[in-house]
Amino acid sequence: MREATALGFDPGRVAILAHEGFPDRAKTALGVLRYADYDVAAVLDRELAGAGDHTVRDLVADDRVQDVPVVGRADEAPAFDTLVIGIAPIGGGFDRSWRGDVERALRAGADVVAGLHYRLNDDAAFVDLAAEHGARLVDVREPPADLTVSDGRAREVDATVVGTVGTDCSTGKMTTTCELVRAARARGIDTAMVPTGQTGILVAGWGIAIDRTVADFAAGATERLVTAAADRDLLVVEGQGSLVHPAYSGVTTSILHGAMPDALVLCHQAGRGAVHGYESFAIPPVGRVASLYESLADPVAPAGVVAGALDTHELDDGVDEALATYGDALDVPAADPVRDGADALVDAIVEATDLEP
Amino acid sequence: MREATALGFDPGRVAILAHEGFPDRAKTALGVLRYADYDVAAVLDRELAGAGDHTVRDLVADDRVQDVPVVGRADEAPAFDTLVIGIAPIGGGFDRSWRGDVERALRAGADVVAGLHYRLNDDAAFVDLAAEHGARLVDVREPPADLTVSDGRAREVDATVVGTVGTDCSTGKMTTTCELVRAARARGIDTAMVPTGQTGILVAGWGIAIDRTVADFAAGATERLVTAAADRDLLVVEGQGSLVHPAYSGVTTSILHGAMPDALVLCHQAGRGAVHGYESFAIPPVGRVASLYESLADPVAPAGVVAGALDTHELDDGVDEALATYGDALDVPAADPVRDGADALVDAIVEATDLEP
Structure with missing residues (x-):
């Protein structure tokens, strides 16, 4: 705490x-x-x-x-x-x-x-x-009263910062964040979960519900979380919403630029083709969504999508094929962390960053 | 009102x-x-x-x-x-x-x-x-108490919606918005200014300070403004911040996806190379900033940068060259609306959209 x-x-x-x-x-x-x-x-x-x-x-x-x-x-x-x-x-x-x-x-x-x-x-x-x-x-949704604008300091932390991002809401960002933390800790990596939503806060016992902050302070609130945990070796920042979501993309952007991650894990639900609850908005091909995150991160703090997390819980069969297709589209390792744990994703993070395995 | x-x-x-x-x-x-x-x-x-x-x-x-x-x-x-x-x-x-x-x-x-x-x-x-x-x-910075999340409806309005966006804060978005409104009205186009910040609200007598809303409601607040003015022929939505700003990009994104403009006018200050107050963050080449806005708009409501507004007030000479360079970099018409008015920018908007001149 x-x-x-x-x-x-x-x-x-x-x-x-x-x-x-x-x-x-x-x-x-x-x-x-x-x-x-x-x-x-x-x-x-x-x-x-x-x-x-x-x-x-x-x-x-x-x-x-x-x-x-x-x-x-x-x-x-x-x-x-x-x-x-x-x-x-x-x-x-x-x-x-x-x-x-x-x-x-x-x-x-x-x-x-x-x-x-x-x-x-x-x-x-x-x-x-x-x-x-x-x-x-x-x-726990109530943000602290003393939030301010971001100072742009999160990229200075020594810890390796990984952000989970999504093609939509409810694509497994919170779950993937928890599984990454569990898998990294199992290897002895000193890891903090950085929760940005109510469930994550209840799981980890700290955090800020970024979606409830004043819009101008959303990046600053994220920066505060990242800098508060900067003494750990690995931080996994829970993302919110999606850059292609018509209602929540602002919160997504604030977390991306407030946390300034070194690497991103893109979370997607197998078979989801449109934004949940906004069905007239198609989700672009996952590779294009990944590129959009990278393009937006780049001018502030460059970060690549280094792994893909696929939620396959609605698939009765074809899980392996779905994972292969997803990994190929992103050109990075992919796994369903609920079915398989996040070991393969942590491998990809170690490979892509200077984190010690 | x-x-x-x-x-x-x-x-x-x-x-x-x-x-x-x-x-x-x-x-x-x-x-x-x-x-x-x-x-x-x-x-x-x-x-x-x-x-x-x-x-x-x-x-x-x-x-x-x-x-x-x-x-x-x-x-x-x-x-x-x-x-x-x-x-x-x-x-x-x-x-x-x-x-x-x-x-x-x-x-x-x-x-x-x-x-x-x-x-x-x-x-x-x-x-x-x-x-x-x-x-x-x-x-006027106090947002209405009954804001909600966006329904994703702004792209359905019949009015032509233009958004001013920037390479940074204080690059003339509010001024360009006002000059566009003035120039369009001078041609008899029924035009509404859609203010998103305190000065714009004081000028126009209505609006919402989007940066003060709850982050989750920022796009919804913008949508409310756009749909409230949908009976006009042209809406000019005042942008805030910049997509490449480490602190304010979330508000920028919320306005872009909440307003779902048909066309964008990119505002830049001649000679500005770094984010004001965040000098270690370089502003990318203006063409790259324009592409970033277009890439982020695309999955929600496609919009191109159709004109450039350049703030040249700090230039003693070389204004024409600066405008030519800026227009070439964006490959669209460019003007300093404070020096020259926004007629050339309105021409570019008429050219690029189905707005009647």
Whole structure:
């Protein structure tokens, strides 16, 4: 936890609220179970719990995911220090039906952490209850109040900086970032994850939701994260959106120029041909998207796309062919880090930068 | 004034505060005097006024600038309805020495309008005085509270949309925007200025300071402006920053993809070789900057650089050569719109788009 830059919380043992969403619609819950170092006490999903006894491993066939009980209510979970809201409905609202569990957690003195648009700290009932029981409410999407414009200093850090970038939203940038960090650490490389969105922040325990900053300060906020972690050997900066996205490309650009990475990993979902939710906008051929990132990086801090991460989870077969096609189009090594881990991607980064393997 | 999108104010007759800054350090004051339709009562500059009787034309040799008296205090000016803060110190603060004039204006019932980082509406003394005298405090940098993400609809508008873009900050994007609007209107083209920064907002009387919006909403705010003005024949969208700027490129990208222009005018200052204030970042050759804008526009809404605007005000001689060199590098017509007006640039826009001349 880097207090200067974090929406600082040290969660201790956590319970994860994912009512009616686990596992498929609970990206944050899965991210924490798969990638965070925290000890997880339980997942709250009343629908699953009502249907019988479950643990996470009954539902997710992935041995990198912590196996914990699925319970129906906060007071049925083993003791925990922090309740994490692990689902995000479209629009980022807070579902009224979650109030009971949040209040039960606060009454037990547990902190509550959320990455929603809805701010826990704007809810008078929660604020009062938290004060009464000495608990904290943490809204991880809320940026620090003292952000400023970028000084253009990120390229000066000694650490090797890798950025994950995408052909679209939801193409695996957060997941690829986590897998790169895991694979690099497994080799003994001193690696920091640099989270720029709410799930990444919940996984890593620090970071800034760049999309929520004032537009003029977005690059500066990214620079602050990178310079705060500059004493590590490798930083993996989570990208957001896409340069070819009609709504989010500004955030993408701010992270690219704020972080000034040495190398990029381009994330794509196999078969995706149009921008998700903006179907009249075609995604250009992946090689052209890669060139666009490189062209935009170049005048500020040159960086090449050195590896490709392909999300193949919707493919029933043809995974190897899809990976080969993707790697050929980019002319770099490609892998699906969820299926295969990120070892091949770390190899490509070591090959392309001065990072010691 | 478009109420739905404006930080709405109808200023009536204005006085412009520019203490110790007029004319060279009072970009907003000069912009309003040169381009706004408002009737200006006076410029306040106590240093100039103390040195003798002046009018604006004694100090600015430009017959497009309104000629009004320069006075030392608000109560020495002819009657006015609105006091506009026409200077912006580095950092955007409010100079304590301006309080007297703001208070004198409020006591006389005049509204006060500012585009500073410092919010007039956060100043309790001003708020009380304004309430007492029925005056309004308007902070034009404050974005509307109900912004959302872009829907990707700007490319559907029937109007021809032109965007001014730059090789850097302070290369004449706002001025070129104003000159394009003036030249197009002089031909009878129904033209709207689409302001994205505080000076443009003060000149045009509507707009949103895109750099102050939440990063995720910056393209959506631009889209809102463009779609609100879609019933005109020509929209000229003021750009911000530069794609090659380490700190502000995200805002630049959001405006480009939010506005989805049909054509671009690239603004550059003759002789500028590095990013202002970030001198270790070289500005690439102008042709490469133009290509970068076109490459980034292409996947969302294709647009070519169809004309070049060159700020030559620091050149003592060699203006014609500089313009020829710039036009050749871009392979489009080039002009300095402050020296020559924007007629040649409008010709190039008519040539390249389906706008009726």
